[in-house]
Amino acid sequence: xxxxxxxxxxxxxxxxxxxxxxxxxxxxxxxxxxxxxxxxxxxxxxxxxxxxxxxxxxxxxxxxxxxxxxxxxxxxxxxxxxxxxxxxxxxxxxxxxxxxxxxxxxxxxxxxxxxxxxxxxxxxxxxxxxxxxxxxxxxxxxxxxxxxxxxxxxxxxxxxxxxxxxxxxxxxxxxxxxxxxxxxxxxxxxxxxxxxxxxxxxxxxxxxxxxxxxxxxxxxxxxxxxxxxxxxxxxxxxxxxxxxxxxxxxxxxxxxxxxxxxxxxxxxxxxxxxxxxxxxxxxxxxxxxxxxxxxxxxxxxxxxxxxxxxxxxxxxxxxxxxxxxxxxxxxxxxxxxxxxxxxxxxxxxxxxxxxxxxxxxxxxxxxxxxxxxxxxxxxxxxxxxxxxxxxxxxxxxxxxxxxxxxxx
Numbered sequence: 001x002x003x004x005x006x007x008x009x010x011x012x013x014x015x016x017x018x019x020x021x022x023x024x025x026x027x028x029x030x031x032x033x034x035x036x037x038x039x040x041x042x043x044x045x046x047x048x049x050x051x052x053x054x055x056x057x058x059x060x061x062x063x064x065x066x067x068x069x070x071x072x073x074x075x076x077x078x079x080x081x082x083x084x085x086x087x088x089x090x091x092x093x094x095x096x097x098x099x100x101x102x103x104x105x106x107x108x109x110x111x112x113x114x115x116x117x118x119x120x121x122x123x124x125x126x127x128x129x130x131x132x133x134x135x136x137x138x139x140x141x142x143x144x145x146x147x148x149x150x151x152x153x154x155x156x157x158x159x160x161x162x163x164x165x166x167x168x169x170x171x172x173x174x175x176x177x178x179x180x181x182x183x184x185x186x187x188x189x190x191x192x193x194x195x196x197x198x199x200x201x202x203x204x205x206x207x208x209x210x211x212x213x214x215x216x217x218x219x220x221x222x223x224x225x226x227x228x229x230x231x232x233x234x235x236x237x238x239x240x241x242x243x244x245x246x247x248x249x250x251x252x253x254x255x256x257x258x259x260x261x262x263x264x265x266x267x268x269x270x271x272x273x274x275x276x277x278x279x280x281x282x283x284x285x286x287x288x289x290x291x292x293x294x295x296x297x298x299x300x301x302x303x304x305x306x307x308x309x310x311x312x313x314x315x316x317x318x319x320x321x322x323x324x325x326x327x328x329x330x331x332x333x334x335x336x337x338x339x340x341x342x343x344x345x346x347x348x349x350x351x352x353x354x355x356x357x358x359x360x361x362x363x364x365x366x367x368x369x370x371x372x373x374x375x376x377x378x379x380x381x382x383x384x385x386x387x388x389x390x391x392x393x394x395x396x397x398x399x400x401x402x403x404x405x406x407x408x
Contacts, residue, residue: 018139025193026134027152029089032186033126034153036096036179038160038272040065040103040116041247041366043168043176045254045261047112050173055251057109059370062247064113066363068120069127070356077128077352084132084348086197090190092125097183104177124356131351133197135340142340143291146333147283154279154329157246158272165265223399224342230398231335235357237391238299238331241306243365244385245271248378249321255378257314267318274325282330283337291334291341292398298331299392306386310379328389332358341401 044058053061080088099118106112130149138145168175219227249271250264259267286294302324309320332354339350369381 018141018145019137019196022137022193022196023134023145023148025189026130026137027148029093029126029186029189029193030130030149030152031156031159032182032189033093033096033123034156035159035163036100036156036182037065037119037123038157038246039100039164039168039176039179040119042161042164042265042268043173044247045250045264046164046169046173051108053109055370055373056367057370058247059367061109061112061116062243062366062370063363065116065120066360066366068117069123070358070360070363072121072124073128073352073356074349075352076124077131077348077350077355078346080129080132080348080352081346084129084197084201086194086201087191088125089129089133090187090194092122092129093183093187093190094122095119095125096122097180097187100180100183101177104174106173124352127355128348128352131336131355132348133193135347136197136200141284141287142337143283143285143287143333145283146337147280150283150333151276151280154272154276158269158276161250161265161272162269165262165269169261169265219342219399219401227342227398227401228339230394231339231354232357233391233394234295234299234331234335235354236361237388238328239358239361240365240368241328241385241388243362244369244381245321245324246362247366248369248373248381251373252378252382253314253317257317267321270318271321271325274322275329278326278329279333283333285330286334286337290400291338292395292400294334295331295338295398296392296395298328298334299389300395301392302328303386303389303392306389310382310386338398338401 041062044061047053047061048058095118099115099120099122102115102118103112106115131146134145134149135142163179167178246268249268250261253259253264253267254261282294282298305320305324305327309317309324312320336351336354339354340347343350369385372381372384
């Protein structure tokens with residue numbers, strides 16, 4: 001009886017316990033990181049008016065930011081898997097600090113591109129390495145850990161437009177430099193995380209080798225590749241739509257309902273805040289009922305609401321935006337953990353690929369919808385983008401790699 005009891009409680013090992021202080025610190029730095037990054041799309045109306053940019057130029061700014069982060073993230077993640085560097089997170093945040101200061105004084109289009117490129121480089125280091133830290137601190141509750149990590153990022157993305165409305169819009173481009181204080185705070189916290197990470201590297205390396213040697217799902221390489229392609233299509237459907245909402249929802253409200261810039265920013269904040277709330281539930285729910293079902297319900301489940309949004313009145317538009325944010329945001333944590341379960345032992349590389357895919361598709365989506373808006377209208381791109389969540393139906397082709405072994 002005693003033997004059975006001891007076998008049933010493996011979490012007594014300290015190395016298998018969820019380290020909540022580290023998860024909260026990673027969540028906080030993710031909040032600060034994505035808050036600073038979200039200032040970029042939040043100040044588009046100001047930059048467009050000040051420099052006379054077209055929607056296509058706005059799309060190119062986002063494309064440069066997203067591509068610098070997306071193209072580098074898989075390499076940063078692979079490097080983190082092979083040669084983890086506990087203080088690389090703090091070093092990467094220094095690029096973000098430099099980019100913010102440069103953006104606050106940039107005199108024109110080329111300088112703005114260089115500034116957002118620096119911020120993108122900081123992001124390329126932060127996301128894969130911090131995902132490794134989150135999983136290392138998860139104690140086996142990977143969905144929960146990823147959701148805690150992700151909710152920080154979504155909360156930061158929501159705060160960006162709000163702070164831009166309160167600070168940058170009234171005080172101008174130079175006030176972007178004030179966000180450098182957030183970067184300095186993040187660097188301080190990341191050094192603390194680096195100290196903990198350094199102490200755990202030896203144990204993490206042994207666990208990674210053991211996990212990689214015995215994948216639980218038993219899928220062939222061909223089936224793994226097919227599943228990863230399906231996940232990539234799902235990320236495309238989610239983040240092309242999110243790119244349209246994040247970068248052009250303010251313009252849509254200003255164009256259709258004659259809103260002021262500040263009021264439109266508050267509405268964007270409502271959408272992003274709802275996304276932050278919805279993010280938290282995806283991971284724990286995936287731990288309990290299965291990540292495949294969470295992905296399915298999140299992306300395809302958002303489709304009825306996205307289809308209604310372009311044709312609703314102002315009040316319904318805001319309500320629908322909030323509902324869409326709540327529903328569609330839970331998918332990414334489940335997608336990322338599902339992908340790392342497909343390829344255990346390669347958390348950094350997988351996180352880099354999927355965060356890179358997220359940012360890259362967001363950048364392409366922004367550029368595409370900006371080009372299409374110039375050719376047609378803002379209202380038209382929202383009518384087209386609403387079809388994207390329908391691609392969530394292909395989730396049914398994902399293999400069932402999870403047993404009923406939910407964490408309790």
